[in-house]
Amino acid sequence: MSDTSFDAIVIGAGSGGLSFGQTAAKLGARVAVIEKDRLGGTCVNRGCVPKKLMWTLAHAVKQSRELATQGILEAAPAINMATFRTKSDAHVNGIVDSFNETLDDAGVAVFRGSGLISAPGEITLGEQILRADKIVVATGGRPARPDIDGAELCKVSDDILAMTDLPDSIVVVGGGYIGCEFASILAGLGVDVTLVSDGDAVLTEFSAPLQILAEANLKAQGCSVVLNARPQRVERSGDTLRVTLEDGSTLDVADVLLATGRAPNLDVLGALAEDVNLSDSGQIDIDDGFATSVPNLFAIGDCTTRLPLTPVATDDGRVLALNLFGGGADPVATSHIATTAFLMPPLAEVGATDDLAKGTDFQSLSEGVLSSGQKHAWHVALDGDQITGLAFAADGAGEAAGFMAQIVAAEMPRKTATQALPVHPSSSEEIFDALKTD
Secondary structure, eight states: OOOOEEEEEOOSSSHHHHHHHHHHHHHTEEEEEEEEETTTTTHHSSHHHHHHHHHHHHHHHHHHHHHHHHTTSSSSOOOOOOHHHHHHHHHHHHHHHHHHHHHHHHHEEEEOOOOEEETTTTTETTEEEEEEEEEEEEEOEEEOOSSOBGGSSSSSSSHHHOOSSSEEEEEEEESSHHHHHHHEEEEEEOOOEEEEEESSOOTSSOOOOHHHHHHHHHHHHTEEOOOOOOOEEEEETTEEEEEEEETTEEEEEEEEOOOOOOOOOOOOGGGGGGGGGTTTSBBBBBOSSSSSSSEEEEEOGGGGGSOOOOHHHHHHHHHHHHHHSOOOOOOOOGGOOOOOOSSSOOEEEEGGGGOEEEEEEOOOTTTTHOOOOOOOOEEEEEEEEEEEEEEETTTTHHHHHHHHHHHTTTTOBHHHHTSOOOOOOTTHHHHHHHTTOO
């Protein structure tokens, strides 16, 4: 093979592309990765990682302010966002550097630039032509801007994660998990937040009980929640943005965040664009083996119809590499994929969450000193004696989510689960106690 011919080329070095490249190389394949931006993709650079760091700051500030309100702390803390951003960026840079080292150690060739599929098995990269038997599209997505007047005046999630100053007030447009997470984070940092959603509930990616709890907890944080509303236009007047809703009402704020979904990055399809089948939402249709409608063209991650979650993209990249160059593997079942929304407190669920038969809201022990007004919750789905779904809202729910998924994947009977004992005092006690009784 020449320096421009490979067994496989993956376009995009996000979670899925990195996982595929490293796994395939370890299996002996000659692999190239093409990336036009920084290694790590959305999650590391403009998504999960910096968002979780921002959540960590907001959570600490929120609790400190609540303790100050109770007279337990002398004063609420001041926030230096510029220093936070420096620390956050340094952490992200360290992760990106580690990816460079890992790819180099694995023998993966890294090409920088915007690759374009110019023919089956062929990618044009500037003046260079790269060829491979298998091409993998792992190009992820980007924030989508709705078609409203003044959308260009608004921020998207990338902008929020780059802020070095906090606005006094903000309208968050979109009641999905991205909008709800940023509403909770910004409210925790002391921003006056109004969440506007065109649906009749927030967090509709989650089960009904957690949707209701999320709305209540956002309101307890001080967020205004406006449902069944859609912005018509955004206009600037001096330092203020005026958001006009379809009913004619207006909201005057310092900033507007558009959290109205994400669009797949499909420009790389080039000459094959018309041959690749897309879903109604514009993502690449794939089969159970991640194959597209074009022979030897595969796709993984957020540009496809699979769940847009980092662990899913990472595992799918591994599975695809094993199927192409190793002994084969099956993709993880959707019912075994845990998901978390980092509100305050976080919410997590897995499994058959449409059939949550048991559950309740409760106050955590920390309310004894915080008095936040926010509640925790647990819900369980049962098929006979088997645990088929779990939903949990509590501090640490994101950490518990993986173990919840293992319980569901193991098809654990309720009796087996209750043979273990939880820590006291903890929110998990509520679930264990409930499983012991009908």
